[in-house]
Amino acid sequence: METSDDKLERRLYSHDLAPLPKEMDLIFKTTPDQVVRPQYSEEVAQMMAKAAATKKPIVPRGAGTWGLGGAVPVQGGYVLDMTAMNKIISIDEKNLVVTVQPGITWKALGDALDAKGLFLPCYPSSAPSATLGGWIGTGGTGIGAYKYGTAGDLIRDMEVVLPIGRTIHTGDKYVPACGGGPNLNWLFVGSEGILGVITEVTLSVLPKPEVLRATAYSFDDLSQLTPALRKLVRSDVEPMHIMYGDKVHFEYLRAVGKDAPDVGCMVTCALTGSKDAVDLEEKSLDEIMTSSGAKKMPSEVAEHEWSERSYEFRVREMGAGAIPGEILVPIESFEKVLAETRALVKKMKLKGPVIGTVADRNTVMLMPYYLTDDHNFFRTTLAMGFGKKLGDIAFENGGRPVGLGLFFAGNLNRYRGKEGAELIRRIKTLMDPYDIMNPGKVVETGTRFGISLPAVLMNFGMNMMAGMKGLMPRDKIGDKELAKLRK
Ligand SMILES: Cc1cc2nc3c(=O)[nH]c(=O)nc-3n(C[C@H](O)[C@H](O)[C@H](O)COP(=O)(O)OP(=O)(O)OC[C@H]3O[C@@H](n4cnc5c(N)ncnc54)[C@H](O)[C@@H]3O)c2cc1C
Incomplete structure (x- = not known):
């Protein structure tokens, strides 16, 4: 198993898709103590035992293409870069199931299936870089979802290394995990790496x-x-x-x-x-x-x-950053949500097109994205308030934002209600008594000091950032290119 203590390399793992200003280090210890690249489940289990013995955090990471800080440490520790666990273990053409390691990209898997006359029914649009473990970890919606469902619907079984050091299987290779008590496959879909490390996945696939x-x-x-x-x-x-x-x-x-x-x-x-x-x-x-x-x-x-x-x-x-926000809303709210989203983009003086998908027969996904000048960290940081405000629009219109990660953990109570959120916190404590598994995300916004930021403070801060961004002059990024085009 390859490990790295190199300062520069560790620094590369201190952010995901969204660039983070250095000042964030005052609150979060985003640079890991060590980067580890396991190749086998046994090595993940070894690292888990080491983390438990030293009470150091362990953070699973795929390609880091998510933007909510889910794969970024808040208290240092070990980052497990899962991309070296990228093998296809078996393609069972007769039974239409495939078993893979979680660090393979969705595109690589889709291509391998295509060569055998098979078909991957759904995948994120980030498929060329996003890993299986990462997309399962975020529980997102993607390409193919309208007809075939999302990743969770394809999963037959997963091997997961738990923070207490045990390795479990969550389902059955050939049949759906229904009728056997609570469905453990779904426990890990959207768990954002806070309950265990997915080390093997069996999916059902289709003939092409x-x-x-x-x-x-x-x-x-x-x-x-x-x-x-x-x-x-x-x-x-x-x-x-x-x-x-x-x-x-x-x-x-x-x-x-x-x-x-x-x-x-x-x-x-x-x-x-x-x-x-x-x-x-x-x-x-x-x-x-x-x-x-x-x-x-x-x-x-x-x-x-x-x-x-x-x-x-x-x-x-264009040389600009493009930061997406993502919300799911009922189809009947689409027009109103779109108008409110566009008004928010204008109020925050951002540049923001809207793209999206129809997730299923009830739901539209809106993914407005805004342009950023990555060299202007002040503006870029303030613009992060957009995700919070966009989420508010979704909640107010019968929908919700997608994902909690580090920055939006304050939304958990709004997602599940106070009692539901409490149950999720209890499940986390039960499965991870020493809080080593990607701590400080989803159930709380953790800090480098081991205390968490109260949700009201986090939400207040995000609202302030959005408000301050609206007071700044209009973003000029992209203006020149658009003016040339419209001439
Ligand atoms: C161009 C672009 C298009 C996108 N399109 C979509 C889309 O269509 N649908 C969508 O939902 N999202 C989309 N995203 C967001 C993102 O790409 C996806 O969520 C992606 O699947 C994340 O995969 P990753 O390997 O980069 O995961 P990471 O960002 O590395 O990790 C995501 C989360 O999963 C956890 N995790 C990673 N690996 C494991 C593991 N083995 N075990 C347990 N937990 C793990 C991490 O701790 C983290 O919390 C897009 C992003 C971009 C940049």
Whole structure:
């Protein structure tokens, strides 16, 4: 097992997708004492025993593509970089199950299945870098979720090393983990690395569909989507994936020289199945969309958009950072939430397009992202208040933000209610009596001093940051590029 005590390398593990100013070190010890790259479950168990014996924190990390600080230490300790545990253990073509180590990326797994005529039903759009363990750990929604569910729905079994040093299996390799008491697979989905380290995963997969076809439709504005969605979710049409982007998103893409349509908004759907079934679905989908005011886009545009599904933040090529927020809201709240999100972007003087997906027949996911100048840490830090305010909009409209991590742990009571949140805290204490497993996240916002920041203080701070950002001059990042494009 490879370990590193190198100062620079340890520093690289002190943040995830979101850059953190150095001043954060006054509150959090984000730099680990050691970076460890295990290759086998036994090595993870060894490290867990070492952490328990020394009472040092142990933080599992995949590719670090999440932005909520979930894989960032708050009290130093060991960071377990799981990306060296990236092997495919078996692909069982007869039983349609695959067993892998958790550090493999979703793309690598999808490609390996494709070569065998199999199909990975869902994955995050960050699939080229995001690991299986990381996405299971965050419990997010992603590509394929509309038709096939999320990662949790695919899991048959996992091997997990617990903080008390035991290694367990959470389900069964060939059959779903139902009817055997509480479903342990789901206990670890979205647990954000605070209950144990996932060291092996068995997923059920599908035979490759005969056809995967993308179709796309443009609207004058994203706010006009609701009637079309209302019809779609009540119909027999079941796209694998439904994603959308607004005018500003496509403008930014064109501003960095990418091939993107000049439309008010575009919805792209991916249909899967036999050729005949997909032909029929496409016809029904055309009728649903055009009768709701959409124009059908040429098939090359749709195919291109589908091929770009993992690269929605190409705006970074402008030299800007792009920080996404993510909320889930009922379809019926979409228009109101969109208007409030856009008003928030304006009030905080940010630059923010809105992209997202339809997560299931009841739910839309909105992922507004804003541009940051990573060299201006003051502005970037204040802008982090956007995620808190966006979450408030979701809660007020019957939805919720996605993920707690370090920065939004103060939301746990709002997610689950006081009693539900208390149960989660008790489960954490029961499974991790010495609080070594990724401490300071989800159930509390921990600090380097071992005391946690009260949720009211954290939320107050985030609100203040958002308010202060609104008092600053408007962000200019991206202005030049957009002006050139619009000339
Ligand atoms: C371009 C882009 C697109 C994205 N698209 C999506 C999307 O479509 N859907 C979505 O949900 N998210 C998306 N995200 C967010 C992020 O990429 C995903 O949540 C991703 O799956 C995280 O994987 P990771 O390997 O980077 O995990 P990390 O960021 O390294 O870790 C995430 C969490 O999981 C825990 N963890 C990691 N490995 C393990 C393990 N083996 N055992 C236990 N816990 C573990 C960590 O402690 C941490 O709390 C996107 C991000 C980007 C930058």
